[in-house]
Amino acid sequence: MNETTQLVVASMVFDGAGRCHAPGAILLQNERIVASSSPQDIGAVAEAQKIAFEDHVVTPALVNAHSHLDLTHIGPLPYEGHFADWLGRILAERATTTRQGIRESVLQGVALSRAGGTAFAGDIAGEWSLEPLHAMRLGGLPGVSYLEVFGVGRRQAGSIETMQSMIDSVQHDADGVRLGISPHAPFTCGPELYAAASRLGLPLSTHVAESLDELQFCRDGDGAFAELLKTLNVWDDSITAQNAHPVQLLAETLAANQCVAAHLNYVGDAEIQVLAELGTTVAYCPRSSAYFGPPHNGHPPHRYRDMLEAGVNVALGTDSMVCLDTPERISVLDEMRYLYRRDGGESASLLRMATVNGAVGLGVDPSLVDLSPGPIAGLLALPGRTLADVLVRNDPPLWIMGPMR
Template identity: 30%
Template sequence: MTDVSADWVLPVDGPPIEGGLVRYEGGAIVEVTQGRAERHHADAAIVPGFVNAHSHLEYAMYAGFGDGQAFGPWIATHVERKNRLERDDMIAIARLGVLESLRAGIATTADYSFSGAAATAAAELGLRAIVYLEVFALDPAEAERQFERKRALTEESELVHIGVSPHAPYSCSLDTYRWCLSLGIPVGTHLAESANENEWLEHGSGPLQGIAPILVPPTGKRAVATLEPVLGPDLLCAHCVEVNTDEIALLAERNVPVVHCPRSNALLGCGIAPVAELREAVVRVALGTDSPASTPSFDMFEEMRTAIYMARARTKRPEALLATDALRMATLDAARALRIEGQVGTLTPGKRADLTVVSLAGSPYHPVEDPAAAVVYGGSPERVLETIVDGNTRYANEDNEQWREVRSTASAARQRMLAPQP
């Protein structure tokens, strides 16, 4: 038995517990109650390990590429630079992504992986992950080849499971989506991320013309309508920025899990997803950081805050998204979107022992009045004291030789991407 306690415990599926204690054994939570353990974190809160519903760990070092570019040219810059990397570089960068995730209190990530390197890195460093191997293909036979090639380089483990990601409706055909959905593994895509996507699909125009040779021919329909035949509870859809009222109703009717990535959408100039409307209509709206290719970090606290800022600014309603809502989207709702709520997402006996300890000392929210607001508005990766995954402390806020090495190897890989081609 291991006990850990703090001034506050936020189980998320029940009210906050002042002076709370979490007891776990064999990687599973046994009890959540009032009490004080020998390992007590004063001026701190324990929350469920965050579930990041959309990441690309292997883009952890892609920060600042093409800053200010439109969505189409931005994608082209990334594709070109990614081609300069060897697989070892991709693993080195993915390791940094894992570290940065754990440092931000993330215990589970849903990672869309170009090379599969994310699976290797997550297994090595103990991050729980569903790694969706990306395919970009009009022909399902080509999708199968891409998937099998990547699948052969990855291994499943207790913490890491493999899924598949047909990239987007403009880079994969409906038949490719159908093939992916036939595999019986988790499937995730990008959907309605930008107006450029709708422009290409509807009219064959706009900045995506620059990469026309690798795209699906225009369908004459918007992104959501293009994917309509395959939309359902098994297709995780990241972004959904460019969705109108009818499209939100369709997503709800089909019980489609949606991932909201507000910082990524803002920084790429894609817009603000109608998250309040989506939450009112769709059962499962999760939160995801996306990757430093678009957002600056895997910082779930910043993501929760940005979700709140954007929702309130967009609707001009202060109650459009509350701190408790954002915390739920980063834990339980994300677990539900990934269909792993039986295992993670709340501090509940029987679930896996995934816990994040956040210090509130020195924050303006301490002494604590509203613990959820204190964690969401006052939290930051620097304030994460400990991230526990499956009962093992995978990150502790202290200087560490292993992490220094991870950072320097990833920096060297970034240098190779920045270097001009010979």
């Protein structure tokens, strides 16, 4: 076998595990990392093909911990200010999409994710469809495809049966994409469905504390979501006020190995503590949270920094194209940029959220998205002399190695 040795030299090499060299160099052999350091430390490697990226930062490829690639075809949509109405529109849109349409939308999402430098994605396979799983395998985007299930009130028992027969019908791990399960949210899935999903031993994901309507539903059993369930004719007497925060209600699910909880827009100190103790990964989707409006009723902005400080594994997600402002790509790089511009903070911490933390959440070996010696899922060159410089620009990432297949 021919040995290929490459020496990548850049203004900076940076990963989410604490490695930073400026200028930096990465020595690769057959697309595996041998060393990353300063060019002086690595020295001259006579047989290496040298690849120079002046005015670029080289990082590992990224992990998107929460996407909805099956909504890519809808494109960016304006938000009118009512979450329950918005969700109703998305559900109506989905109901009219054919299997072929879903596959094409996800394949488009896969291509835009690759354009965004994504190595792995945790994708929500919308409402009872295995088509997104097949499309991720076909399109070659590794990660987890979480089959999204719904079932509350009268529909709960039937949903548990359907869920089981669907997961029995498909390979759980093939072409780098694992099957996961995603009970949608505490207002669309009853406790028995959550419990059944948690027992499957598959990677789990769910939406938690995304809106104030959800908090009201869990606490008082009324409000916009109660009305929505009545409109959908699924309401029954099993749905009552539970007088608890969604994080408390879902503790059993959130404690399951590899649970990614999306959003957590509205949490207090007690909930942050619970998330840290349970080892839940939080997929924070900054542009999505901003899209649905600033915090209401005196609630503070998203508490991702408090979560990180408390030891919660916070990763980044894009949510769907519907709430993005980058029609040309789907990338957590743009989530990093959004946070950096809004909050400042350490670029190293943002890169960790966009790589290593996401990998942990998806059950992917984190060393595939850092610069440690060994295999790596991909390398990106990002225009800019420092990571902070990259984050104030809007350039797309360039793949210089990978995607790994």
